[in-house]
Amino acid sequence: MSKKLLLGIIIVLLITNIASLFFWNSGDNETVLSDEQTINTKEAMASVNGEEISYQDWMAKLRNKHGEKELKTMIDREVVRQLADEKGIEINEKVVEREISMIAAMQGIMTEEEYEAERESWRDDIIHRYQLEFLLTEDTDIPEEDIEQHYTIYQDQYDFTSSLQLSHIVVEDTDTAEKIIEELEYGASFDLLAREYSIDEETNTDGGYLGFIYTTSQFMPDGYVEAAAEMEENTYSEPFAAGQGVAIIYLHRALPSIEFTYEEIEPYVESELGLHELDQSLSADPLWNEMEIDWVYEK
Structure with a gap:
C-alpha cells in the first residue's frame, strides 16, 4: 500500500464526523462516541434477530457514503483559509456580528451554552463564506456607480434592526x-x-x-x-x-442594532455584485488550481 493511499485512509477515518467519533484508542479497542458513552470496536454495534452489525461494517458504510464529501469540505476550507491569509482578506467584525444576529433571529429558544456553541460554528461559516466570495470575485471590475446605485436601493438590507x-x-x-x-x-x-x-x-x-x-x-x-x-x-x-x-x-x-456606513459595506456590495456577474455558485472548486492539492480521491 502506498504512503499516499495509507495517509488518505487515515484522514478519512478521522474526519468521518457522522459517527461523532472524537478519538481512537487502539490499546483498549474503545472509541469515544460522546461525552457520556464509549464503544468497544470488537463488539457488535447492533443486532437484529441475532444478526449482528459490526463496527467495521458500520465504518465502511460511513466512509463509502460520506468520506469523499467530508474530505473535500475540509480541503475547501483549508484552500480558502490559506489563500485569504496570503492575500490579506479579513472580514469586518461588524459584518460577522450582523450575520450572527440574522441567524440567531431565526432560531428558537436556546440555552446560553447552546447559543455560544452554535455561535462559534456560525462565525467560522460566515468568515469562510465571505472570504470565498472575495477570492472568487477579486478579478471582477464593478463600476462604482453600479455599487452606489445598488446600495441606495437596498441599503436597509445591509443593516440589522435591534x-x-x-x-x-x-x-x-x-x-x-x-x-x-x-x-x-x-x-x-x-x-x-x-x-x-x-x-x-x-x-x-x-x-x-x-x-x-x-x-x-x-x-x-x-x-x-x-x-x-x-x-x-x-x-x-x-x-x-x-x-x-x-x-x-x-x-x-x-x-442590538448594527448599522453600516457606505464605506464600511462598499467592498461587500462590490463582491456580491461580482459574484452575480460571474453567474457561478459559491464553490471553492475554481480555487483548487491555485494550490498544490494531493488527496486520496484524486482521479
Missing part, C-alpha cells in the same frame, strides 16, 4: 400577576405558568413564546420594549399594564 426574543404572560388583573411572580420566585416554569394563566390565546399553548420581534415592529406590544430595556437576558419582568391587561415578559435574548 430585536428582542420574548415570551409573555398576560392576565386580567394585578393580583393574578403577583401570584405568578411568587410562583416564579419559587422556581416555577415560565412556560408552564403561561400555559396555565395567560389569556393570550395566540401564545399560551406555546408557553407564551412570541419569538424574535424587531423593536420597531408594529407587532411589538406596547410597553414591551421599554420593559425589556431594564432587563437582563434570561430574566422575567415585574408586572406592568399592557393593553387591557397586565403583562409579565421573559427576555430570552436581545440583539
